[in-house]
Each structure stands twice: as structure tokens, then as C-alpha cells.
Amino acid sequence: MNTRQQADTAQKKPQWGAVFSMALGVFGLVTAEFLxxxxxxPMAASLDASxxxxxxxxxxxxxxxxxxxxFSASATRSLDRRWVMLVFSLMLIGSNLLVAFAPNLTFILLGRVLLGISIGGFWTLAAATTMRLVPEAMIPRALSIVFSGVSVATIVAAPMGSYFGHLIGxxxxxxxxxxxGLLGLIWQGAALPKMPPNPSSQGSSLFSVMRRPRMQTALLAIxxxxxxxxxxxxxxxxxxESVTGVGVNGLSAILLGFGGANFAGTLIAGVLLExxxxxxxxxxxxxxxxxxxxxxxxxxxxxADAVLVALWGMAFGAVPVGWSTWITRxxxxxxxxxxxxLVASIQLAITIGAAAGGVIFNVTGAKGVFMGSTLALLIATLTIYAALRCKPAMAEIKSDRLS
Structure with a gap:
């Protein structure tokens, strides 16, 4: 790693203001995604659509x-990362406004296309940007702060959207x-430093990166x-509802517990990963x-089920932070x-999980889905062990530096 890159990735002082501005940006993105x-x-009714x-x-x-x-990393490789992140935040604002004032469904879909571009681009660059804002040892903690925006949005977006939708439309x-989104853009504009393109980046394609040692096994595990x-x-x-037998109030309480535990797990993850x-x-x-x-x-x-669901949420809070940290190291x-x-794998996994879960649910019910989910997670555990049992990633990096 050359001198310029070392200076870039190991700031003398962590820029926490910039890190928290990224967290607000993530909160805005995920909130808009879930709304x-x-x-x-009410959206369908007012637009005369199904x-x-x-x-x-x-x-x-x-x-x-x-x-x-x-494509976002390669398409923006020659641009200052500060301006790239600001443009993605600007797209978030434009998307929400386009949806808010859409005269028909076509404009809503256009707005959501803009949001998809913003989400894909922002998430792709989030970990690499965060690692340039704090010293190397503090990257897990910084990423846990950034990803806490996801947890907060998961907790408040759907219930608050429904509540305020009834009050104000x-x-x-x-x-x-x-x-x-505008608040996030203003904060990012004030807090994010100039981040010129990484001089050590080789401009590798995603396929060449995928062929790196352990990457394919890691992606399978993810x-x-x-x-x-x-x-x-x-x-x-x-x-x-069908197995535990809880009512609406119990369901809301358990889901709230899941969200709160997920938020706590995201923050605790920074310490554990360090x-x-x-x-x-x-x-x-x-x-x-x-x-x-x-x-x-x-x-x-x-x-007991409420406790187990909360513990599941807490454990999952460490997952996005952990794998983003693994990528940076x-x-x-x-x-x-x-x-x-990482983003592409997660999006693919969401599709597979929902589709496979639907097939299993139709055949065996909710218990069968949970059994299949558990099996996938245990296989993932073994796959991760296989991917990480070789020489530690940091040892490889130090070897590269010496060479």
C-alpha cells in the first residue's frame, strides 16, 4: 500500500461527523424503500390502479x-467520491418528490427507478467511503454507525409511514x-471531505474480483x-399468527422487539468485529x-418466541456490518x-429467500419455512468456516504490503 493510500485510509482523526452523515443518508434511503x-x-386508490x-x-x-x-463503482471510478455520494443523495430527494407529485403510476415507477439507482450506488460505495473516513482499526465501529441507519429505518418506516399517511396523505x-434526504445531503455536503479516486485501485471488473481467493466461497455463504x-x-x-398464536398487539410488540434488538446488535457488532x-x-x-x-x-x-425473535434480530444486526468489514480488510x-x-449478492438472496420461502410455505406451512431457513443458515456457517479457515485476510494484506 503506497504512502498516499495509507494517508487516505488512516486519518489522524476519525471524521465522525461524516460517518453520521452517511448514516442519515442510509436512513433516508431505506425509509424511502420501505414506504x-x-x-x-391509498397509493393504488388515488392513482386508479390495482x-x-x-x-x-x-x-x-x-x-x-x-x-x-x-456498474456504479466502475462508472464513477475517476470521480471524487464526495461528489458521487452527494449525487446519489440528490437522486434520493428527486425520487421522493417525483413520487409525491406523480400524476399517474408511470411517474411513480420512474421515481422508484431513480431510487433504485441511488440505493445500488450508495450501498456499493458505502463501505469503501467509510474506510476513508476513519483509521483502519475503527472501520468496524464506523460501519456499525452507518448501518444503524438501516435498523432505525426498519423500525420506524412502515409504522410511521402508515400512521402519517392516514393523517396527512x-x-x-x-x-x-x-x-x-435534503437534511442528509446538507450534512454530507458539510462533513464529507474531498476523496479523489483511490490511486491503488486497479480498475478490476467484478468478475476478476470474484475470482480472488475465497471470494466465491464467501459470496455463496452470503x-x-x-x-x-x-x-x-x-x-x-x-x-x-398460526403457530405461536399471538394477536395483533402481540405481533406488533414482537416485531418492535425484533427491530430494537436489531438496532442494538448493529451497534454491538462494531465492538465485536474489532x-x-x-x-x-x-x-x-x-x-x-x-x-x-x-x-x-x-x-x-x-x-419464549418473542425472546428468540429478538435474539435473531440482534444476531442479524452484525451481519451487514461484518461482511462489509470483511470486504474492506x-x-x-x-x-x-x-x-x-456484496450488494448484488444480497439483492439476489432477497429474491431467492422470498421465492423459496413461498414455495415451502405453500407445501409445509410456516414451520417448514423456518426449518428451511435454519438449514440454509447452518450450511452458511460451515461455508463461512471453509472460506475463512485459510490464512487470515489481514495477513494477506500485510504480505502484499511487504511485497
Whole structure:
């Protein structure tokens, strides 16, 4: 690693203001992504469209986030990262305003395409940008702060969107989301330093990065892990209603506990990852798998199930932070391309988890989905162990520096 890169990735003072501005940007992105789920009915009614058609606002966002994750790093490689992140935040604002004032469904879909590009680009570059804001040893802690924006948005976006949609109308909710994006843009403009293109980046394609040692095994583990989680999360409500037997109030309390524990797990992850990255990466899917076994075995035990769901949420809080940290340590020279592969793998896993979960649910019910999810997580644990049992990533990096 040359002198300029060392200076870039190991700031004398961590720039926490910039890190928190990134967290606010992430909160705005995820909030905007989740809003249609809670506003689908009034949106469809006011646009004279079916709920199925309005639901495509979610689908088109995911598709373009996936496509953007493949190309954003290479397409913006020669640009100052500060300006690239600001442009993605500007796209977030434009997307929300386009949806808020859309005269028909076509304009809403255009706005959601813009959001998908913003999500795919921002997420792809988030880890690589964060590693340039703090010293190397503090990267896990900084990433846990950035990813806490996801946890907060997960907790508040859907219920708050539904609540305020009833009070002020769905269009004004998107105006409010645009205001959150504007706050993030202003803070980022004030806090993010100039970040010229990384001089050590080799401009590798995603396919060449994928051929690096252990990368393919790691990507398989990531897909298994996230597929297992999203199959679980997608069918959590049917499980709690049909197997645990909770009512609406109990369901809301358990989901709130899941969100709160997920937020706590994201913050705790920074400390755990600083102590031992590999053990944390292996322990999280193992813990989630054990929680899944417990949920299936306990049956209708509301209190025990609530605790297990919360513990699952806490364990999952460390997953995005952990794998983003692994990318920054394993390939600091191509962290942006690695981030693109991570985002693409997660988007693919969401699709696989939801689709496979639906097939299993139709055949065996919610318990079968949880059993399949648990199996995927335990296989992911073994796959991660296989990927990390070789020479530690940091040892490889130090070897590269010496050579």
C-alpha cells in the first residue's frame, strides 16, 4: 500500500461527523424503500390502479438497485467520491418528490427507478467511503454507525409511514421523506471531505474480483445467509399468527422487539468485529440457526418466541456490518467493486429467500419455512468456516504490503 493510500485510509482523526452523515443518508434511503409497503392501498386508490400494479414500485426499485450495484463503482471510478455520494443523495430527494407529485403510476415507477439507482450506488460505495473516513482499526465501529441507519429505518418506516399517511396523505409522507434526504445531503455536503479516486485501485471488473481467493466461497455463504434470513423474516408474521398464536398487539410488540434488538446488535457488532472479525462472522449465522431451531421446537410459547425473535434480530444486526468489514480488510484496493458484489449478492438472496420461502410455505406451512431457513443458515456457517479457515485476510494484506 503506497504512502498516499495509507494517508487516505488512516486519518489522524476519525471524521465522525461524516460517518453520521452517511448514516442519515442510509436512513433516508431505506425509509424511502420501505414506504410503499405501508402506503400501497391509498397509493393504488388515488392513482386508479390495482394494488398489484402499485406494488411494482417495490419490484422496480430492487431491480435497478441490483443493476446499479454491478456498474456504479466502475462508472464513477475517476470521480471524487464526495461528489458521487452527494449525487446519489440528490437522486434520493428527486425520487421522493417525483413520487409525491406523480400524476399517474408511470411517474411513480420512474421515481422508484431513480431510487433504485441511488440505493445500488450508495450501498456499493458505502463501505469503501467509510474506510476513508476513519483509521483502519475503527472501520468496524464506523460501519456499525452507518448501518444503524438501516435498523432505525426498519423500525420506524412502515409504522410511521402508515400512521402519517392516514393523517396527512401518502403524498405528503413522500415529501417528508424528501426532506429527510435534503437534511442528509446538507450534512454530507458539510462533513464529507474531498476523496479523489483511490490511486491503488486497479480498475478490476467484478468478475476478476470474484475470482480472488475465497471470494466465491464467501459470496455463496452470503447468499445462503441472507436467503435464510429473508425467508424467515418474510414469513415471520404467518408463523407468529398460526403457530405461536399471538394477536395483533402481540405481533406488533414482537416485531418492535425484533427491530430494537436489531438496532442494538448493529451497534454491538462494531465492538465485536474489532476484537475478532472471523469469529463474529461465523457466530452470527450459527446463532440465528439455533434461534430457528428453538422457534420450531418451542411451538406456541409467545414469551419464549418473542425472546428468540429478538435474539435473531440482534444476531442479524452484525451481519451487514461484518461482511462489509470483511470486504474492506480482504480487498482494500478494490473495496468498491467488492461492495458491488456484496450488494448484488444480497439483492439476489432477497429474491431467492422470498421465492423459496413461498414455495415451502405453500407445501409445509410456516414451520417448514423456518426449518428451511435454519438449514440454509447452518450450511452458511460451515461455508463461512471453509472460506475463512485459510490464512487470515489481514495477513494477506500485510504480505502484499511487504511485497
Amino acid at each position: 410503499p409497503a405501508s402506503l400501497l392501498t 394494488e398489484g400494479m402499485a406494488g411494482q414500485a417495490v419490484t422496480v426499485t430492487a431491480i435497478f438497485a441490483l443493476l446499479t450495484s454491478f 401518502w403524498r405528503n409522507v413522500f415529501v417528508a421523506a424528501a426532506a429527510i 447468499i445462503l445467509l441472507f436467503s435464510g434470513h429473508f425467508a424467515f423474516f418474510t414469513y415471520l408474521r404467518p408463523f407468529l 476484537r475478532n472479525l472471523h469469529r463474529t462472522l461465523i457466530a452470527t449465522p450459527l446463532a440465528m440457526g439455533l434461534m430457528g431451531i428453538g422457534l420450531v421446537a418451542m411451538g406456541s410459547a409467545p414469551l 480482504t480487498m482494500p484496493d478494490e473495496a468498491e467493486s467488492g461492495g458491488g458484489l
